[in-house]
Amino acid sequence: MKGAILVTGGAGQLATSLAVRGGPRVHRVGRPTFDFDRPDSIALVFEQVAPWAVVNAAAWTAVDAAEAHPEEAARANRDGPALLARLCAKAAIPFIHISTDYVFDGDKGTPYVETDPTSPTGVYGRTKAEGEQAVLAANPGSIVLRTSWVYSATGKNFVRTMLNAGARNATLKVVGDQRGAPTNADDLAAAILAILDVVGDDSPSYAGLYHAAGGGETTWHGLASAALHDAARHGRPMPEVIAICTADWPTPARRPPDSRLNCDKLERVFGVRLPPWRRSLTATVDRLLATPDP
Template sequence: MTSLASNAGPILVTGGAGQLATSMVRLGGPRIHLVGRPAFDFDQPQTLAASFAAIQPVAVVNAAAWTAVDAAEANVEGATRANRDGPEILATLCAQAGIPLIHVSTDYVFDGDKGAPYIETDPTSPTGVYGRTKVDGEQAVLAANPRTIVLRTSWVYSATGKNFVRTMINAGEKNPVLRVVGDQFGGPTAADDLARAIVAILERIESGGWQDDYAGIYHAAGTGETTWHGLAVAALEVAARHGRTMPEVVAIKTADWPTPARRPMDSRLDCGKLERVFGIRLPPWRESLTNTVDELMAPSSL
């Protein structure tokens, strides 16, 4: 997929050095204007308007969020500012400018008890502060700007930044046995794949103009499903082909790995709406995982 056309205005992307923001810069082309702390900080609302005025974007992608799931349990105010209040201000600025906002959300808006992949109209039922603040953020941005697209994604990883895949590969080098939760199900999503989907949505909007039926919530995750244990084994197997140590990976139950925040047991997302409306389907997760680990194992990445 090519980057965005170069003959239009700037696109503001929040998220600083985050995984998705980094992928957007790499794949979106020179029109991407990345902002992050301290110049752009949801804890300092005045910085949002200042960045907006300086860049004068034609579209905004909000990839910034409080994603520390367990830490959110002890800092409700901080998570709320990052996941609800800041995005609401950003959406209001977009509404005033009459431009679209693509806001990234999460599978953790669900409790994981459905027993089947979630569709966009399923009731939200988060199990912790992180999920609750993300639900509140979804509602806030949709109410503030009629040209808002919310993309719920899941289990995001990349060759850069802090994520589960990199953690497992590093842990596998140091430990002969890894114990990984094997009873939580979801869809791993490569940050590059999500960035490409966002670029494709922006291209559609620019080529044909905004359509009111674009607004709303969409699910955007890697195709297929696995568990955290399955994802760990798959990542380590690819790394082993590059000469890394292959440890024993033992599947454990969620109850054996207690955390401050309760995770959804089955947060698979049905991504059919994204394909129906925009013709976008993210690649199979194993294919993208292989590409990502191959990139991570490249000499320049080590």
């Protein structure tokens, strides 16, 4: 591995995991130093760090809020990443851009492969799909990784929210008709670093779209129930977890009902496959219960 790896996304889950796993070679940047709303800051940080590779983990991820702020979401999910991709193309260095399962509408009925057409149903998914296209147009040598349902022992995420809610309530209602694959940020970070080990200075030959999500599948209800069962092993109360329909929990943005991702291409090309989500979840819950809630 040569030189610094510039990781955007500041103190986000994936950026944090990359910093821990990648050690001193990882240079994390985030607001206000690095801000997609200020294009000049992107070029300045790029010049200062002079990276050997870049991982873009920065994004507008507030799915519902994006519906009311489409321009801001587009700058974060499309325009900023495209500029970063151009800088990497000019410097001839590897660029990995993180995308999402929400580029699909979730109506296929089987796991999505990389060649399936995108069909986002909300502003978040649309701007992320546009971001993929913009990144690959600006830098055809880019690697775009679609992932799903990311959680970790740091930051705000669904697993932490469920553990906190389970400690306060005897009954929880969680959507049970949306299917996907929970992805541990540490596992995703390990996969990214493994990819960079493979691509070296020959990233253009590996360019394109890949799916990188936790092994297996579940629902939000299944994920919540599993996390709470793991917490119960530590003496936490085990609430009743009731599965409800998406229609019973209306949100501004429509979620895909089945956003499972087929990750075979990632293993075929890079020899990388993320661990089963259930095993990674247990380790994360153990860490979460040892970490004070922020």
